[in-house]
Amino acid sequence: MGYKIDYISRLFQRTSSKRIEHYVITRIWHLLDNYDLKMMPQQYVSRDQTKYALTDVYFPQIGFHIEVNEPAHYDNDEKIRRDLIRENDVRQNTGHKIFTIDCREDIIGIHKQIDDLISEINKAVNKKISLDTFKPWRPENEHNPTFWKTKGKIDLTDEVSFHTIEDICHLFGADASKTKRGFLRKGGIQHPNNYKMFIWWPSERPRSGWLNTFDEINGIITETHTDNQKRIDHYNYHAKDSHIRIVFYHFKDILGLTNYKYVGIYTNDREKSNEETGTVWTRIGESLNLETTEYQQKEEERNANNVYKK
Amino acid sequence: MGYKIDYISRLFQRTSSKRIEHYVITRIWHLLDNYDLKMMPQQYVSRDQTKYALTDVYFPQIGFHIEVNEPAHYDNDEKIRRDLIRENDVRQNTGHKIFTIDCREDIIGIHKQIDDLISEINKAVNKKISLDTFKPWRPENEHNPTFWKTKGKIDLTDEVSFHTIEDICHLFGADASKTKRGFLRKGGIQHPNNYKMFIWWPSERPRSGWLNTFDEINGIITETHTDNQKRIDHYNYHAKDSHIRIVFYHFKDILGLTNYKYVGIYTNDREKSNEETGTVWTRIGESLNLETTEYQQKEEERNANNVYKK
Numbered sequence: 307m308g309y310k311i312d313y314i315s316r317l318f319q320r321t322s323s324k325r326i327e328h329y330v331i332t333r334i335w336h337l338l339d340n341y342d343l344k345m346m347p348q349q350y351v352s353r354d355q356t357k358y359a360l361t362d363v364y365f366p367q368i369g370f371h372i373e374v375n376e377p378a379h380y381d382n383d384e385k386i387r388r389d390l391i392r393e394n395d396v397r398q399n400t401g402h403k404i405f406t407i408d409c410r411e412d413i414i415g416i417h418k419q420i421d422d423l424i425s426e427i428n429k430a431v432n433k434k435i436s437l438d439t440f441k442p443w444r445p446e447n448e449h450n451p452t453f454w455k456t457k458g459k460i461d462l463t464d465e466v467s468f469h470t471i472e473d474i475c476h477l478f479g480a481d482a483s484k485t486k487r488g489f490l491r492k493g494g495i496q497h498p499n500n501y502k503m504f505i506w507w508p509s510e511r512p513r514s515g516w517l518n519t520f521d522e523i524n525g526i527i528t529e530t531h532t533d534n535q536k537r538i539d540h541y542n543y544h545a546k547d548s549h550i551r552i553v554f555y556h557f558k559d560i561l562g563l564t565n566y567k568y569v570g571i572y573t574n575d576r577e578k579s580n581e582e583t584g585t586v587w588t589r590i591g592e593s594l595n596l597e598t599t600e601y602q603q604k605e606e607e608r609n610a611n612n613v614y615k616k
Numbered sequence: 617m618g619y620k621i622d623y624i625s626r627l628f629q630r631t632s633s634k635r636i637e638h639y640v641i642t643r644i645w646h647l648l649d650n651y652d653l654k655m656m657p658q659q660y661v662s663r664d665q666t667k668y669a670l671t672d673v674y675f676p677q678i679g680f681h682i683e684v685n686e687p688a689h690y691d692n693d694e695k696i697r698r699d700l701i702r703e704n705d706v707r708q709n710t711g712h713k714i715f716t717i718d719c720r721e722d723i724i725g726i727h728k729q730i731d732d733l734i735s736e737i738n739k740a741v742n743k744k745i746s747l748d749t750f751k752p753w754r755p756e757n758e759h760n761p762t763f764w765k766t767k768g769k770i771d772l773t774d775e776v777s778f779h780t781i782e783d784i785c786h787l788f789g790a791d792a793s794k795t796k797r798g799f800l801r802k803g804g805i806q807h808p809n810n811y812k813m814f815i816w817w818p819s820e821r822p823r824s825g826w827l828n829t830f831d832e833i834n835g836i837i838t839e840t841h842t843d844n845q846k847r848i849d850h851y852n853y854h855a856k857d858s859h860i861r862i863v864f865y866h867f868k869d870i871l872g873l874t875n876y877k878y879v880g881i882y883t884n885d886r887e888k889s890n891e892e893t894g895t896v897w898t899r900i901g902e903s904l905n906l907e908t909t910e911y912q913q914k915e916e917e918r919n920a921n922n923v924y925k926k
Contacts, residue, residue: 308722315639322632329625332642341723412618413651 309445310341316560317347321362326409327374331363333420334372338427342442343367344465347560361404366465367441368430369402372423377410399524403430451477454596461593466568467559471507474554474566477596478505494551500599502550507566509556520555525570525589527553538581544574551587552594571601619755620651626870627657636719637672637684643730644673644682648737652752653677654775657870671714676775677751678740679712681833682733687720709834713740761787764906770878771903777869777877781817784864784876787906788815804861810909812860817876819866830865835880835899836888837863848891854884861897862904881911 314335321328335345346364361371373389380386393404405426407419434440441463447453448465451473460466460477468474471491475482478497485492493513497503508518508527515536519528531537550573554566571591578586591601624645631638645655656674671681683699690696703714715736717729744750751773757763758775761783770776770787778784781801785792788807795802803823807813818828818837825846829838841847860883864876881901888896901911 311636311639311723311726314723315635318639318642319632319635322629322638325625325629326621328632329621329628332628333646336643336646339727413621413624416621417649 310443313445313560314345317345320347320560324374324376326376327362330374330407330409330416330420331372333417334363334423337420337424340428340431342440343427343431344443365427367443367463368427368434369400370427370430371396371402371404373404373406375406375408380408380410396523402523449473458596459593460568460596462568462570463592464568467565468554469564469566471566474505474507478552480505497552497599503599504549504551505554506551506572507554507556511556520569522555522569525572526575527572527587528584529587530584537584541579541581541585544585545576545579548576549574550590553587620753623755623870624655627655630657630870631672634684634686636686640684640717640719640726640730641673641682643727644733647730647734650738650741652750653737653741654753675737677753677773678737678744679710680737680740681706681712681714683714683716685716685718690718690720706833712833759783768906769903770906772878772880773902774878777875778864779874779876781876784815784817788862790815807862807909813909814859814861815864816861816882817864817866821866830879832865832879835882836885837882837897838894839897840894847894851889851891851895854895855886855889858886859884860900863897 318328318332318335321331331345344366346366348362348364362374363372364370365372393406396402396404403426405423407416407423409416411419431440443465448467449469451468454460454464454466455477468477471485472482474480475485475495478499480495480498485495493508493516494504494506497505508520508529510518510520512532515532517530517532519530520526529540531540550571553569553572555569556564556566559565570589571594572587573590575586575588578588590603592604593602595601628638628642628645631641641655654676656676658672658674672684673682674680675682703716706712706714713736715733717726717733719726721729741750753775758777759779761778764770764774764776765787778787781795782792784790785795785805788809790805790808795805803818803826804814804816807815818830818839820828820830822842825842827840827842829840830836839850841850860881863879863882865879866874866876869875880899881904882897883900885896885898888898900913902914903912905911
C-alpha cells in the first residue's frame with residue numbers, strides 16, 4: 307500500500323471529528339494532487355507561555371498554514387480579533403503564510419476558496435522549483451540517518467526525523483552506548499567533534515518533572531521543572547553562560563511511531579529566561595553542516611543567492 | 617453552509633473508520649467535482665434471506681456501485697469468489713455496474729484506478745445528459761411532496777424521500793388522520809382513488825414483532841414476524857390473492873433525519889413467499905403516474921424511445 311497513502315489516510319482519519327474542516331482538508335489534498343508535497347496536521351505555537359493550536363494544516367516545504375473556520379468560529383468578535391493579531395505575529399516572525407477558509411459559505415463558495423488556495427500553493431511550489439530550492443517529499447530519506455550523513459548537511463526544510471536515539475548518534479558519529487544510564491536514557495549527548503555543542507532530544511511528554519513546551523514555527527523551547535528549586539538551579543546554571551544545542555524533538559507521529567525530529571540549533575535566551583519560567587531556548591540556526599558543525603539561519607537565501615526572500 | 621456540504625461531509629465522517637476506503641471515497645467525490653451527482657453510502661442487498669453489505673458507495677442517478685477492497689480483502693480466495701458471483705448477479709438482475717478499487721497497490725496505482733473510474737462515471741452522466749434522461753441532484757425537491765404532486769409522476773431515479781407520513785398522504789390526497797390509531801401509527805393506508813392499491817411505509821426497524829428486510833437494488837422486501845402463528849396467518853392471507861403496494865421505505869438518513877423513501881410498486885411474490893420465510897414482495901414498477909395510478913417497470917426506456925438500454 308505504501309507509506310504516503312498510509313500517512314495521508316491516517317491524517318484524514320485524525321481530522322474526521324470536525325466535519326467541515328475534514329471536508330476541506332480532504333479536498334485540498336485531492337485537488338492539489340501532488341505526491342511531492344507533504345501535508346501535516348495541526349501545528350502548535352506558544353505565545354505568552356500558553357500552548358495552543360495555531361493552524362489546522364501545515365505545508366512545511368513552502369511555509370503555508372491553513373486554518374479552516376467552521377461557522378461557529380465567527381460567533382465571537384473577540385476570537386476573530388485575537389486570530390488576526392496572532393496571524394500577523396506569525397507572518398512577521400517567520401515569513402510563513404496563513405490562509406483562512408471561511409465555512410459560512412455554501413458548497414460553491416467553499417470550493418471557490420479552496421481553488422484559490424490551491425492556485426497559491428502551486429504558485430509557491432513552482433517558484434521554489436524555478437529557484438531550485440524545492441525539496442520533494444521523500445519519506446524514505448527523512449528517516450534514514452545514513453542518507454543525511456552522506457549528504458553532509460541537514461536543514462529544517464528537509465524534515466529529518468529519526469526513529470531512535472541510535473540513529474541520531476549515528477548521524478554525528480557519537481557513541482550511543484553513552485546515552486544509557488542503567489535503565490534510564492539521557493536527554494542528550496555532547497557533540498563528539500565540537501565540545502561547545504550539545505545534541506539534545508527533549509520530549510513533548512513530561513519526564514521525571516521536566517516539562518518542555520515547544521513552538522516549532524517560531525523556534526522557541528521552554529525547559530522547565532515542576533519542582534521550584536530544580537527549575538531555579540537549572541535556570542541559574544544556564545544563565546551564566548551561552549549554550550548551543552542541536553535539537554531533535556521527541557514526539558509520536560501520525561502513524562503512532564516515535565520520532566526525533568531535527569528542529570534546528572538553539573541557544574539559551576538570557577532575556578526571556580528567568581527563575582519562574584525556566585530556561586527559554588531560541589532557534590539561531592536552521593541549517594547545519596555535519597562536518598564543520600557550522601550553522602546558518604536560513605538555507606534558502608544562500609542557495610538562491612538572496613534572490614528569493616521569504 | 618448548505619445542505620449538500622452538510623450531507624457529503626457527514627457521509628465522509630461516517631466512512632472514516634475504514635481508513636483506505638475513506639481515502640478513496642473522498643477522492644472520488646472531490647475529483648468528480650460535480651454538484652449535480654448524488655453519492656450515497658452503503659447499499660444493502662439480501663440474497664438467500666441474508667442481509668449483507670453490497671457496495672461501499674452508490675451513485676443512484678447512473679446505477680454505479682463502487683467497492684473499495686482494502687488489502688486484507690484479498691487474503692481469502694473464497695471471499696473473492698463469492699464477490700464475483702454476487703457482482704455478476706447484481707449486474708444481471710439490475711443492469712447496475714459495479715466497480716472495484718483494489719487497494720493492494722501504492723498511491724499511484726490507486727489514483728490511476730480512481731481516474732479511470734471517474735472517467736467512466738463522467739461518460740455515463742454525459743450519455744444520460746445527451747439522451748435527456750439525467751436528473752440532477754436536487755435535495756430541495758426530493759423532500760417536497762408539493763413539487764412531485766405538481767409534476768404528476770414519481771420514479772425511482774427521482775430519489776423522492778419525505779420526512780413525514782403526512783407528506784406521503786399529501787402526495788396521494790389521502791386523509792392523514794386515518795393513519796392514526798390512538799397513540800399508534802398504522803403501517804399504511806388505502807390509495808384514495810384506486811382500491812386495489814395500498815400505500816405502505818415499512819420500516820428498517822422491527823416494530824411490535826414485525827420485521828422487514830429490504831434489498832433496494834434488486835427490489836425485494838421480505839415481511840416477516842417473530843411469532844410463528846402471526847407470520848403464517850399473514851402469509852396465508854396474502855397468498856390467496858395478488859396485492860399491489862406503493863412502497864415508501866422508512867429509515868434514518870445520513871443526517872439523522874427520518875425518511876420515507878419511494879422505492880417503487882411491489883406485489884406479493886407467490887413463488888418466493890411461504891410460511892417459514894413470510895411474505896416476499898417483488899418490485900413490479902419503478903415509475904408511477906400519480907393521477908392515473910399507472911406504473912411502469914423502467915422510466916428511461918420510454919423517455920429515450922428505447923434507444924438507451926441499461
